[in-house]
Every structure is written in structure tokens, then in C-alpha cells.
Amino acid sequence: MTETAAGVSGRFTRPQRWLLPGDLLTEPADLAAAAPGAPGTGVRFPHPRPPRRTPRDWAVDVTLFGWSLGMWALMVIVALPTLEHTPEWIRAIDAPLGLLACCALWVRRRHPLAVALLVVPVGAVSASAFGALGVVMLSTALRLPTRRALALLAANIAVAIPYFIFCSLPEDNSGWGDIFFSVAYLLTFFAWGVATRARRQLVVRLRQDAGRERAEHARRMADARRAEREAIAREMHDVLAHRISLLSVHAGALAYRTSGAAGAHAKPLSDAEVGESAQVIRDNAHQALEELREVLTVLRGTAPGALTEAGGGRPQPRIAEIGELVAEATRAGQRVVLDQKYAEGAAEALRDQAQRTVYRVVQEGLTNARKHAPGALITVTLVGAAGQGLTVRIRNPLPVTAGAGREHIPGAGAGLAGLEERIALDGGSLLHGATNGAFELVAKLPWPAA
Structure with a gap:
């Protein structure tokens, strides 16, 4: 003892x-x-x-x-x-x-x-x-x-x-x-x-x-614990909000088609389609749990090499995975156009934390568009170069009806605030708001010269 x-x-x-x-x-x-x-x-x-x-x-x-x-x-x-x-x-x-x-x-x-x-x-x-x-x-x-x-x-x-x-x-x-x-x-x-x-x-x-x-020392420890809680909250929001919103979309579509609300002209779902939809929901739920485990493992200080040994975990997301993120959103029914205006592979030179921040910006933009402007065309643009900085812009038209879609997928309303803190820690800035009938989320991050 x-x-x-x-x-x-x-x-x-x-x-x-x-x-x-x-x-x-x-x-x-x-x-x-x-x-x-x-x-x-x-x-x-x-x-x-x-x-x-x-x-x-x-x-x-x-x-x-x-x-x-x-x-x-x-x-x-x-x-x-x-x-x-x-x-x-x-x-x-x-x-x-x-x-x-x-x-x-x-x-x-x-x-x-x-x-x-x-x-x-x-x-x-x-x-x-x-x-x-x-x-x-x-x-x-x-x-x-x-x-x-x-x-x-x-x-x-x-x-x-x-x-x-x-x-x-x-x-x-x-x-x-x-x-x-x-x-x-x-x-x-x-x-x-x-x-x-x-x-x-x-x-x-x-x-x-x-x-x-x-x-x-007690004050520093309290500040460290508070910063750790805030980091955990940001990571959980970024990971779970995206994944749970996908679950909500799939489950909502399945409930709509099986309840008869679509009308008599709608073709009823077959057992195979119901099973496929349930499998998609199950896979997304498992993915949400897996990503949550990865977040907690990293925040607890586990070495990156230990993730794979502990249970096949993946490293933290990078810019190269944004294409997969967009494809996943497209499969969920979103209309997304990705435009990357820099040399292929050039962004891989950014440090890991900056790449993770870029990934989280795109993830948060897609999640917000899914919540507040369902069905709208979303444009994701990444432009920059070494020594000039990197700009991430997510744009989607405003919904025709004010507040449309808000009641379908609830949220904590703290995503942009946490994202702003994350970007500030990386030395960048975040702007967001409605301009010319569209909502824009613009993040500017430093990209040091090689």
C-alpha cells in the first residue's frame, strides 16, 4: 500500500x-x-x-x-x-x-x-x-x-x-x-x-x-487542468458533432421512409435497403466511438506509436484526409465541392497540429451546413503556399426559411467558439458570417516558408 x-x-x-x-x-x-x-x-x-x-x-x-x-x-x-x-x-x-x-x-x-x-x-x-x-x-x-x-x-x-x-x-x-x-x-x-x-x-x-x-504551483495546475478540459471539449465536439450529425441524417431518412410520411407514391423500402441503412448507422456509431477513443488516447499523452499497438487506432487527422471527409459527407446526402489550390502534397510540410486544425475547420463547416442548411451546395476551398499562409473557406447558401433545419439536428452552439480558440493557438484567425446571401467560414493559418 x-x-x-x-x-x-x-x-x-x-x-x-x-x-x-x-x-x-x-x-x-x-x-x-x-x-x-x-x-x-x-x-x-x-x-x-x-x-x-x-x-x-x-x-x-x-x-x-x-x-x-x-x-x-x-x-x-x-x-x-x-x-x-x-x-x-x-x-x-x-x-x-x-x-x-x-x-x-x-x-x-x-x-x-x-x-x-x-x-x-x-x-x-x-x-x-x-x-x-x-x-x-x-x-x-x-x-x-x-x-x-x-x-x-x-x-x-x-x-x-x-x-x-x-x-x-x-x-x-x-x-x-x-x-x-x-x-x-x-x-x-x-x-x-x-x-x-x-x-x-x-x-x-x-x-x-x-x-x-x-x-x-496550485494555480498553474488548475490552469493546466482547465486547459485540458477545454481541449477535451473541443476535440469531442469536433469529432462527435460531425459523426452524430451523419447518424441523425441517416436515421432521419430511414424513419421518414418507413413511417409512411413520404406519401403513397413513395416506393417502400425493401428489407435489404432497411438492413443497409441500419448497417450504415451502425458503422457510423462504431466510427464515432473509435474516434472518441483516439481523442481520449491522444489527450492522455499516449505516444502515437502506441495507438496502433493498443488497438489499431489511427493517427490524428491530416490535410490529406479531407478528401475522404468530403466523400463521407457526400455519401450522407450533402452536395460538396472541394477545391484545393496548392501543389499536390505541399501541405504535408505543415506541422501536425496545423494540419489537424485545417481538418477540424472543414469538419466543423460541413457539420454546421448539415445542421443549418440541409441540401445546400457547399464549397470547400483551400488556397495557399509556403511563406504566404493557408486560407480555408467553407461557403454555403443561406436557407430560404429563417431557422430552417435548426430543429432537426440540435447542437451545443460552441463549435465555432472552440474552433476560434484552436486556430488562435496556431497563430491564425477565424472569420464567419453571412455575406451576399451565403454563409462563409474563413480560417487563415500561417504556413512557414520551407
Whole structure:
């Protein structure tokens, strides 16, 4: 049993979702709707509705909280007792403020700006908030617009330096290395946040591009399916309308002669004539089914050589078969004159699609004349040369009575529209209408020079 693409995708995607941050689990449409950051920075984090923490987010938050809490304990136990130059009231509030900064890390995802503003005054009087301060700088660079994040970084550095200068530096000024280390510490966490932000923005853009590509692919597939349906409709109309109209003519004549409507003077049909007419109808019905099978086989993409192997099918019609088409219409009772004004065999140089189009034009013209002007003389003229183009003209007189013949053979009324589309695809044009008491169907197709 085969697996669907969606099932395979889901099987490999679900485990990975546990390893992704919640910000990247938002759908591409939601990511595109997120508020933009500073110019050139792309999508801003967090999104309008911060997603729930994933297992990865919980692991990261617990790790960073543990880091901050460990640094807080280290500073309280080791560093605070050595700060002899720090006022007593500052040492009294140092540990509670540092612990408050550590606890505030749990809401930094939803309220990054508020937490960043909170640690500015805390960093001015608390050495034990050193670990939490680095995590806040990481979150600030990751989740706030660039300019705002830089301003908060500068503010934290600006308030931390006076604390070290006036409270923690010994008299011999040997603690400047601690100041440089602290500044480098904050800059390192800030750069870490900037790098993480850039990587996530790249992932977001790639997801958006992939979403657009999927939508474009779906649109192209829909257009291809629509074009295929239209092609099938044109081919079926061209093939079946001609063949079914012949069936209608034969069946109508047989019904007319056997119902007695022809009058007493009409000679009744013999059993042999009835059998012959039935055989003609049967042959045409079989031919209609065979041509329909050929159309569907070609439209499904079967190679031309496979048609004969699959069941004796014929290749698609060509200009050379127009004579047989006219002869078939003549046997059905139509009066048709075929006039081909070009060198014999010259049109065979046209590409196959153009030859099929010419055949369909003649077929549609004969079918329309059979429907709307029964018994009229039809003139089919093909004239052209290589480099000059090919003109196909089908002309028949208009019926004496308006609408005569329309009720005998119904049709969909879409033949000329489909024919016009087919000719347009071949780079030609189609004109049709009544002129000087006759209906003309004129198709002009390109005939490239040899």
C-alpha cells in the first residue's frame, strides 16, 4: 500500500515540531501578517499573538533561568561580601532585585519590552542580576526592533558602568577589567540575539517563499487542468458533432421512409435497403466511438506509436484526409465541392497540429451546413503556399426559411467558439458570417516558408 505525500510529510514533520521554537510554528500566512521591524530587518518577533511554548522553548527557558539563578547565587555568596565600598542599603536590596530579574525572565517572551525596561534600573543597583541581564539582552535583540533594542543595550551599559565605578572598584582602580568583562558580556548576549533573529527571519522568508511557490504551483495546475478540459471539449465536439450529425441524417431518412410520411407514391423500402441503412448507422456509431477513443488516447499523452499497438487506432487527422471527409459527407446526402489550390502534397510540410486544425475547420463547416442548411451546395476551398499562409473557406447558401433545419439536428452552439480558440493557438484567425446571401467560414493559418 502506497503512502500519500501528505502522510509522508506529516510523519517526518511532527517530530521536528518538538524541536522548533514556537515563533517558527506559525503558519506562513500569519508570518506574513506579522508587524515589520526596522527597515531591512524583515518580520518582527514576537507575532501579533505569541504562540504557546514548545518543548524546546521550555527547555531553553529552564536552562536560561537556571543559568541566571546560578549566577545570582554565585554573586550573592561570593561577590556581594567583597563589595566593601558599596552602601549598605544597596547591598540590602541587591539580592531581592536580582531574584526579581531572574523571575521576570519567564514573561520575557510575551512582554519583552516591559522586562527590558525593568532591568535597566535593576542593573544600576544590583550585581546579582548580572546573569539575568545577559538573558534579557538576548531576548531584547531577538524580539524587539533593532533601534529600540540598541537603545536598551546602551541604557543598560550606561547604568551598569557607574555602579562598578562608584560601588565596586577598589581604591587602587584594579577592577577596570571587570568593567570591560561586563560590557563584553552584555555585547556577547546581544550579538547572540541578533544572530538568532537573523536566522529565524531567514527561515520565515523561506517559508513564505515556499508558500507562494505552492500557491503558484496550485494555480498553474488548475490552469493546466482547465486547459485540458477545454481541449477535451473541443476535440469531442469536433469529432462527435460531425459523426452524430451523419447518424441523425441517416436515421432521419430511414424513419421518414418507413413511417409512411413520404406519401403513397413513395416506393417502400425493401428489407435489404432497411438492413443497409441500419448497417450504415451502425458503422457510423462504431466510427464515432473509435474516434472518441483516439481523442481520449491522444489527450492522455499516449505516444502515437502506441495507438496502433493498443488497438489499431489511427493517427490524428491530416490535410490529406479531407478528401475522404468530403466523400463521407457526400455519401450522407450533402452536395460538396472541394477545391484545393496548392501543389499536390505541399501541405504535408505543415506541422501536425496545423494540419489537424485545417481538418477540424472543414469538419466543423460541413457539420454546421448539415445542421443549418440541409441540401445546400457547399464549397470547400483551400488556397495557399509556403511563406504566404493557408486560407480555408467553407461557403454555403443561406436557407430560404429563417431557422430552417435548426430543429432537426440540435447542437451545443460552441463549435465555432472552440474552433476560434484552436486556430488562435496556431497563430491564425477565424472569420464567419453571412455575406451576399451565403454563409462563409474563413480560417487563415500561417504556413512557414520551407
